[in-house]
Amino acid sequence: MTTWAPLLRFEGVIAGYGGGDVLKGVNYSMEEGGVTCIVGPNGSGKSTLLKTVSGLLRPRLGQIFFKGEPIVGRSPREILKLGIVQVPQQHSLFREMTVHENVELGAFLVKDRSVVAERMAMVREMFPIVAERAKDKAGSLSGGQQRLVEFARCLMLEPELVVLDEPSMGLDPKTLRIMLDTVKMMNSMGRSILLVEQNARQGLKLSSHGVVLENGQVRLSGTGDEVLNNPDIAALYLGGSVRAKMAASTSEVKENT
Amino acid sequence: MSRFKHGWWLLALAIFIAYPLVETNPAYTTIGIFTLIFMACATSWNMFSGYSGYVNLGSAVFYGSGAYTMALFANHLHMAGNGDLFWLVPLGGVVASIIAIPVGLVALRVRRHTFVVITIAIFFVFQLSAINFSFTGGTSGMQLPFIPWFITNYNVPFYYVALGIVVFAALLSAVVRRSRFGLQLLAIRDDEDRAAGLGVRVFAVKLTGFALSAFAVGMGGALYAMFIGQIYPQFVFDPIFDISIALMAIFGGLGTFIGPLLGALVLESTQQLLTLKYSNGSLYLIIFGGVFLIVILFMPQGVVVAIRDAWARRAARRDGRVTVGATVNPGATS
Numbered sequence: 001m002t003t004w005a006p007l008l009r010f011e012g013v014i015a016g017y018g019g020g021d022v023l024k025g026v027n028y029s030m031e032e033g034g035v036t037c038i039v040g041p042n043g044s045g046k047s048t049l050l051k052t053v054s055g056l057l058r059p060r061l062g063q064i065f066f067k068g069e070p071i072v073g074r075s076p077r078e079i080l081k082l083g084i085v086q087v088p089q090q091h092s093l094f095r096e097m098t099v100h101e102n103v104e105l106g107a108f109l110v111k112d113r114s115v116v117a118e119r120m121a122m123v124r125e126m127f128p129i130v131a132e133r134a135k136d137k138a139g140s141l142s143g144g145q146q147r148l149v150e151f152a153r154c155l156m157l158e159p160e161l162v163v164l165d166e167p168s169m170g171l172d173p174k175t176l177r178i179m180l181d182t183v184k185m186m187n188s189m190g191r192s193i194l195l196v197e198q199n200a201r202q203g204l205k206l207s208s209h210g211v212v213l214e215n216g217q218v219r220l221s222g223t224g225d226e227v228l229n230n231p232d233i234a235a236l237y238l239g240g241s242v243r244a245k246m247a248a249s250t251s252e253v254k255e256n257t
Numbered sequence: 258m259s260r261f262k263h264g265w266w267l268l269a270l271a272i273f274i275a276y277p278l279v280e281t282n283p284a285y286t287t288i289g290i291f292t293l294i295f296m297a298c299a300t301s302w303n304m305f306s307g308y309s310g311y312v313n314l315g316s317a318v319f320y321g322s323g324a325y326t327m328a329l330f331a332n333h334l335h336m337a338g339n340g341d342l343f344w345l346v347p348l349g350g351v352v353a354s355i356i357a358i359p360v361g362l363v364a365l366r367v368r369r370h371t372f373v374v375i376t377i378a379i380f381f382v383f384q385l386s387a388i389n390f391s392f393t394g395g396t397s398g399m400q401l402p403f404i405p406w407f408i409t410n411y412n413v414p415f416y417y418v419a420l421g422i423v424v425f426a427a428l429l430s431a432v433v434r435r436s437r438f439g440l441q442l443l444a445i446r447d448d449e450d451r452a453a454g455l456g457v458r459v460f461a462v463k464l465t466g467f468a469l470s471a472f473a474v475g476m477g478g479a480l481y482a483m484f485i486g487q488i489y490p491q492f493v494f495d496p497i498f499d500i501s502i503a504l505m506a507i508f509g510g511l512g513t514f515i516g517p518l519l520g521a522l523v524l525e526s527t528q529q530l531l532t533l534k535y536s537n538g539s540l541y542l543i544i545f546g547g548v549f550l551i552v553i554l555f556m557p558q559g560v561v562v563a564i565r566d567a568w569a570r571r572a573a574r575r576d577g578r579v580t581v582g583a584t585v586n587p588g589a590t591s
Contacts, residue, residue: 050308053455076453076456077458080456081456094443094447094452095446095447097440097444101440101443103453104437104440105441105444105457106457108440108456109278
């Protein structure tokens, strides 16, 4: 039972594609101002859960509340207006458009041109790549650079909640470090972050809260450290102690026989 | 840089303004009028199809609608054959834009290739309607009021009105390209679903662009009808027109601002000159076929983009920089 008012609350969310359900009753409340990382094995429904938040997938049953307001059934446009911006797993820049145009598109829901100009100046300062490669086609940037421009674009709406779907995917170690620092920076600016990360150890280290999704349900949740240090979770999803756990269970079997 | 560019545009405009004053032969000023009409239509076509990536092969619907608007209003209002008929030219554009709305409501429900097929189908619906309805004059077409202007000066007013339509279409295209609306069209061209994910009202944007692009094409059709004085359904609802303006834009550079203007200027004037010199209406088709093969094989993004990229590579080599592919945006205004 939460005593604080959650920023985002999932209540019995059931969703999927075609006939099958990927999410089978997700219940979770996300705290405001933190970084929440969702981890879990492939096919557990991590990305599907994010799609239900950004309105790209409508749950079959259940409800999602953003600051107490139900958002299921709202269009992606309406959800953007509420202050939820998603950076999808695949690179989502418009390859044939310039970097500047891509970033500008992030704020096209904002009518006041002076506000757009202000925010553009802010993201150009935060992400020098936006200024340096402003006139280049987005498709000519490297994967890491594209990711940073995507971050810049999502900040143009000054969102309350930034949803990141596997932001580290395909990045080299140096760019990964920059990306993680950027996520921290966005969080320190007051943005709440909900991210799905395949590199679970990295993601949980970065996060104030962790959620383990398994077979479409929340198996465990807690602070990032709690999830990271949970022996079962470490064995199953974080790789490190799987061999040790297997060895232990093998010796147990031998002893019993 | 901007001043430099504006200077070139003003110089080009001055040349176009001076043309009928320098060249008074009606045969050549007629070529000028047709070239300008096609420049306006190709630019307007590009404003939707080039920016959004939805290739419309049914633009003759708007051209024919503009032409019939001119003929029907001139006849039903019993207008005299004089300069007052020019007031019906913008009306042709308005009617074309209004017609574009139901056409777009049907055609824009589908994407890309299917859209192309639907626009062709709708074109034939309009052509057959014009042939079969009595109010359009059927196969006999419609006669417009005779304009009793002296032969040597007859073309001049038409030329300047056509130039006005070109300037209007080019300005509209530039404004759209630089606006947030244009940005949304470009985003749709790149990835419609991603654009929707960013909150772009995809269908509304496409429909608005479609209706806007019909306006100058409709005006071109109305001016053509007034200039020729007699319209037939097969000439104003002409499939060659549909293909021609698309090819002109592709030749110059699809999605660029200057490409369709340049494409229409080169191709339409060449076609008219070949017809005039050799009295062979089909020769241009052979030459055009060869030119398009070369462009599609060696400059698939169009002449303007190919030149711009070559220029950028040359500048990069000179500065000792390395470039990978094109560094400029094909949709950029220049």
